[in-house]
Amino acid sequence: MKIKLVILFFLAVLINQSYGQTLKGILTETPLKGIGDETELSKKAAKPMTFSYVFSEKKSIQNLISVEKSSIDTTYIEKYGKKYETTSTVNRSSSITYYKNFDLKKYKVLFTRNEKNTNVKETLPSFDWKLINENKTINGYTCKKATTINTAFNSSQSIVAWYTDQIPVNDGPMHYNGLPGFIIQIEINDNTMLTFDKLVFSKENTPIEEPNNSAPELSFGDYSKQSAK
Amino acid sequence: MKKFLFTAVALIAFSGLAVANNESKTVSNTEKLQLTREENTKTKTVEEKDVWFCYKISESTTVNDFNGETTVTTTYKCTWYDLSPSLTQE
Numbered sequence: 001m002k003i004k005l006v007i008l009f010f011l012a013v014l015i016n017q018s019y020g021q022t023l024k025g026i027l028t029e030t031p032l033k034g035i036g037d038e039t040e041l042s043k044k045a046a047k048p049m050t051f052s053y054v055f056s057e058k059k060s061i062q063n064l065i066s067v068e069k070s071s072i073d074t075t076y077i078e079k080y081g082k083k084y085e086t087t088s089t090v091n092r093s094s095s096i097t098y099y100k101n102f103d104l105k106k107y108k109v110l111f112t113r114n115e116k117n118t119n120v121k122e123t124l125p126s127f128d129w130k131l132i133n134e135n136k137t138i139n140g141y142t143c144k145k146a147t148t149i150n151t152a153f154n155s156s157q158s159i160v161a162w163y164t165d166q167i168p169v170n171d172g173p174m175h176y177n178g179l180p181g182f183i184i185q186i187e188i189n190d191n192t193m194l195t196f197d198k199l200v201f202s203k204e205n206t207p208i209e210e211p212n213n214s215a216p217e218l219s220f221g222d223y224s225k226q227s228a229k
Numbered sequence: 230m231k232k233f234l235f236t237a238v239a240l241i242a243f244s245g246l247a248v249a250n251n252e253s254k255t256v257s258n259t260e261k262l263q264l265t266r267e268e269n270t271k272t273k274t275v276e277e278k279d280v281w282f283c284y285k286i287s288e289s290t291t292v293n294d295f296n297g298e299t300t301v302t303t304t305y306k307c308t309w310y311d312l313s314p315s316l317t318q319e
Contacts (some may be wrong), residue, residue: 034290034301045290045299077284084284091291111294120295153295174297192297220295 022056022206023169023182025199026065033191044071044090051096053173053196056206058103060171064096070114097211098174100124107175110213117215120223125152125175129161138184139197141166146179150188153220160187167199283307 030048033039050066073088093111100107107124110117132145143162150157152175161172165181172183173194186194218226286306292299 029297031292031299034299036300037303038288038301041299041301042288042290045292045301079284080282084286086285087287089287089289091289093292093294096294109295113294150296155296155298157296157298186297188297191299194297 020057020203020205022054022202022204023167023199024055024202024206025053025196027051027053027062027173027194027196029173030193030195031191032193035189035191042088042090044073044088049092049096051173054206054208055169055171056208058101059208060100060102061208061211062096062098062173064093067094068092069094099208099211100171100175100177101210102171102177106210108211110211110215112213117213118223119213119215119217120220121217122152122220124177125150127159127176127178129179136162138162138164138195139199141184141199143184144181150176154224157189159189161185167201281307281309 028048028050031041031046034041034045048066049064049068051062052065053062054060070089070091075086075088077084077086091113093113095110095112097108097110099110102124105124107122109120109122112118127148127150129146129148132147134145136143136145141164143164146161146163148159148161150159159176161176161179161183162185163172163179163181163183167182169182170179171177172179173186173196176183176186182196182199184196184199188194283305284307285303287304289302290299291302
């Protein structure tokens with residue numbers, strides 16, 4: 001009986017090891033166009049942001065790794081003998097984390113902007129993807145096209161996703177997920193593009209802890225109400 | 230083109246005599262006061278013996294970390310220059 005149990009234990013360990021795996025990657029978020037008063041972005045506003053990405057044991061985490069901060073620049077123009085001042089402000093978060101727990105259907109967005117922490121917890125959004133018969137190669141991966149409308153977080157955005165079935169992980173950047181393969185690239189309203197530049201598989205699992213910061217955990221609705229005050 | 234040249238000449242000629250009023254207004258960019266539009270506005274206002282000079286006083290760009298989009302908010306300020314004969318003849 002003891003021998004059977006020991007064999008069973010080793011078998012369980014072996015199965016766990018053979019199925020254990022981590023997907024790590026680097027992705028770039030590139031602002032292409034603005035919305036609101038003007039579509040053209042300044043050089044500073046158009047600067048891409050870089051994130052790290054880890055998927056393991058049905059959880060994923062995306063962390064901002066490039067150094068970002070808000071800035072205020074003042075420029076002057078001279079006309080009719082007078083000096084006129086223009087102030088350009090770029091508001092960016094210095095830290096951003098996107099966390100997904102697929103078992104608990106949990107999604108978290110944490111960021112720090114102008115030294116103020118935000119911690120928002122929501123149900124993991126699901127998408128009604130439309131699979132399109134179109135292919136393209138992105139960073140060596142053969143990708144298929146899918147489209148959807150993102151209505152999460154009070155948005156209404158036209159989304160184009162390029163996913164690959166070469167990576168059997170149904171995840172992607174930010175809150176995007178649920179395609180039959182890994183989302184390599186996301187195009188948001190033709191205004192922003194998120195692309196995985198590098199992806200690496202490893203056999204070991206990587207523990208992913210639920211992130212938190214000093215801010216109280218809020219729903220997006222409560223966060224919006226608080227921000228509007 | 231003729232109108233634009235006339236405006237430019239008129240502006241240079243009267244710039245020394247023009248009286249910059251303290252009156253000013255801040256307008257949102259919903260009016261889309263781009264430079265070309267500003268020239269058109271001047272052409273119209275010169276005929277009315279005054280000039281509005283508009284310039285961008287602020288541009289704020291904010292990245293929405295929830296949906297990935299960048300919002301641009303701009304504010305323009307306009308100053309009125311009076312070119313009426315009673316003031317220019319002084």
